[in-house]
Amino acid sequence: MDELVLGGQRFTSRLVVGTGKYKDFPTMKAALEASGAQMVTVAVRRLDLAARGESSLLHWIPKEMVLLPNTAGCFSAEEAVRTCRLARELQLGGSNPLVKLEVLADPKTLLPDVEETIKAARQLVSEGFRVLPYTNDDPVAARKLEDAGCAAVMPLGAPIGSGLGLRNPYSLQMILDQAKVPVVVDAGVGTASDCAICMEMGAAGLLVNTAISGAKDPVGMARAIRLATEAGRLAYLAGRIPKKLYGSASSPLAGVIGAGGG
Numbered sequence: 276m277d278e279l280v281l282g283g284q285r286f287t288s289r290l291v292v293g294t295g296k297y298k299d300f301p302t303m304k305a306a307l308e309a310s311g312a313q314m315v316t317v318a319v320r321r322l323d324l325a326a327r328g329e330s331s332l333l334h335w336i337p338k339e340m341v342l343l344p345n346t347a348g349c350f351s352a353e354e355a356v357r358t359c360r361l362a363r364e365l366q367l368g369g370s371n372p373l374v375k376l377e378v379l380a381d382p383k384t385l386l387p388d389v390e391e392t393i394k395a396a397r398q399l400v401s402e403g404f405r406v407l408p409y410t411n412d413d414p415v416a417a418r419k420l421e422d423a424g425c426a427a428v429m430p431l432g433a434p435i436g437s438g439l440g441l442r443n444p445y446s447l448q449m450i451l452d453q454a455k456v457p458v459v460v461d462a463g464v465g466t467a468s469d470c471a472i473c474m475e476m477g478a479a480g481l482l483v484n485t486a487i488s489g490a491k492d493p494v495g496m497a498r499a500i501r502l503a504t505e506a507g508r509l510a511y512l513a514g515r516i517p518k519k520l521y522g523s524a525s526s527p528l529a530g531v532i533g534a535g536g537g
Contacts, residue, residue: 277508279480281314281457282373282405282426284341288313289474290504291343291459293484295321296436297493300335306487307337309497315340316375316482318347319362342368343407345375350388352378352395359399373426374399375482376408385435385462389416393423400424409461412446414453427456429482432473433463436485440469444476451477467496467503474507475515 279286292312297303307315315336328334336342344362349355359374368374378395380388387410396406405426410416412430420428430450433439440463441447451458457479464470464486473481483500490496 277512279457281407281459284371284373286313286341288501288504289480289508290470290501291316291480291482292487292497293345293482294318294332294336295347295484296488300329300332302493303332303488304335304337306493306497307340309494309501310487311501313339313341314343314373316343316345316347316484317367318345319358319365319367320346320348322367324365341371341373343371343373343375344368346377346395347375349378350380350382350391352391352398354378355391355395356398356402359404360402363404372403372405374404374406375429376406376425378409387411387431389413392416393419396420396423396425407459412443412450414446414449417450417458418453421454421456425456427459427479428454429459429461431462432460432469435462436489437463438465438486438489439463440465441472444472447473447476447478464500467499470500470503471507471510474504475510477511480504 279289288311290312291314292310293316344367346355346358349358355378376395378388378391380386389411392408396408399406407427407429408420408425409429417428432441459480459482460473460478461482464483470481481504487493487497
């Protein structure tokens with residue numbers, strides 16, 4: 276079976292989804308179910324720990340989904356490490372040691388602070404966390420995060436929530452060529468075709484939130500992104516034909532009646 280392995284955990288779905296920006300909890304739950312994803316991110320710092328029952332976001336997450344605590348909203352390594360420790364104390368992911376590491380450089384661009392991300396990653400790995408870091412589409416940064424012991428690298432396709440799709444396929448390809456851990460494209464996806472493109476290139480998986488929650492029909496978009504992710508993976512495994520400048524007949528001309536006749 277073609278599985279995604281992250282930090283020793285196996286998933287048949289290669290799509291990870293988020294919980295942010297939905298208009299209401301019932302819509303979120305329906306979209307999570309339609310996505311077919313087995314892992315969902317939860318921003319620890321934005322979670323209302325006092326909420327109970329149907330007023331709690333956690334109440335609406337399907338029980339079979341693995342929770343992935345996320346350090347969204349952190350702007351320093353210290354904040355991110357403290358947030359992951361809090362998630363562990365609260366047992367947000369149960370016994371799951373996986374955490375989504377996100378250390379931002381500024382609130383306008385939402386681009387990652389790579390220096391602080393690497394610093395946080397090293398500390399978290401030393402404390403037994405399996406780290407999935409959000410990073411720039413920079414092969415050098417990706418290699419440093421892998422060397423720090425991260426369970427995967429998660430380069431952006433474009434800035435968080437921009438919906439611009441994959442802006443630099445060449446940088447992503449360099450990361451894919453060198454990586455010895457899974458490469459999960461995180462951020463920038465706008466629609467299903469963006470997912471197919473990333474997966475056809477060989478990405479191990481995708482993390483998608485805003486493209487689903489911000490769509491006119493989040494449930495429909497979740498379904499479309501699920502299918503595109505699966506189709507892109509199948510196409511990658513099948514192997515595309517090489518690109519050529521000129522056409523090539525799909526049926527050979529040798530032996531065709533009248534071909535080359537006198």
